[in-house]
Amino acid sequence: QLKHSSATVMAAMDIGGRGGAATGAGANAGGARSAPIREEKVEVRAWIEKLAVDVEERGDDEDWEMEDWSKGHVVNQLRHLPSVAVVKQEGHKVFFRFRDMPPGTVYEAIDVSVGVEAGLIDDGTLAVLELDLGRPAAVRRLSDLVGEASAAFATAAAVASAEATGAIEPHAAKRRRCWL
Numbered sequence: 001q002l003k004h005s006s007a008t009v010m011a012a013m014d015i016g017g018r019g020g021a022a023t024g025a026g027a028n029a030g031g032a033r034s035a036p037i038r039e040e041k042v043e044v045r046a047w048i049e050k051l052a053v054d055v056e057e058r059g060d061d062e063d064w065e066m067e068d069w070s071k072g073h074v075v076n077q078l079r080h081l082p083s084v085a086v087v088k089q090e091g092h093k094v095f096f097r098f099r100d101m102p103p104g105t106v107y108e109a110i111d112v113s114v115g116v117e118a119g120l121i122d123d124g125t126l127a128v129l130e131l132d133l134g135r136p137a138a139v140r141r142l143s144d145l146v147g148e149a150s151a152a153f154a155t156a157a158a159v160a161s162a163e164a165t166g167a168i169e170p171h172a173a174k175r176r177r178c179w180l
Contacts, residue, residue, distance in 0.1 A: 038088065044096060045083035047145045051129075052078035055112050067110050074110060074118055077126035085129075092133045094142060099127040105179040116141060119179075128179070 056075045064071040085096040099121075101107075107119040107127055115138025119128035131138040 039086045039097075040088075041084050042087045042096070042145075043083060044081075044085045044145065048078055048081055048083075050144065051113065051116070051141070058113070063111075068108060069110060069120055069124055073124060074112060074120075074126065077118070077120070077124070078112075081126060094131040094133065096129040096131075097127065098129075099125065101127055101179040103179060107179065113141070114138065 052075050055071070055078065061071060081098045085098050088095050088097075101121075105121065105127075107121045109117040109119055109130065112118045112129075115132040115135025117130045117132075118126050119130060121127050131142055133139060133142070
């Protein structure tokens with residue numbers, strides 16, 4: 001049985017200062033984690049539908065000409081995602097995984113909104129959404145799911161941790177990524 005989505009996302013992001021991903025306590029100086037990243041199942045149907053509508057209504061059709069997948073394809077993938085995602089936070093990113101992805105799975109990250117990227121595997125299936133907590137627009141989108149205070153707390157902790165370790169990447173730094 002799924003927990004209330006905001007409480008579950010907060011648990012995955014370890015909001016409340018018990019250590020782990022959001023506070024940076026899960027990583028040592030070399031960047032290796034001393035404890036596994038916590039993953040939680042979360043009901044996200046309404047949140048994803050809002051994202052799909054936002055992407056569809058943006059007047060950025062010319063920007064999609066550079067992508068391997070069309071805007072219509074990505075919106076369709078968003079609308080047909082499972083209603084439950086597995087959420088985890090690693091540094092300044094929050095990942096919503098919708099498909100089983102064994103370690104080593106390669107996917108292409110496509111910008112769908114400011115601070116939000118869709119990870120599509122080779123057959124065009126949307127498998128993961130990434131929210132960059134270094135981007136205020138992504139934090140606002142996350143707050144729609146978990147609440148403003150929780151998102152602000154997680155963001156401050158994640159960005160501070162990522163800045164301290166140099167983990168924040170330049171925008172669109174790496175398009176092909178490997179699931180770990």
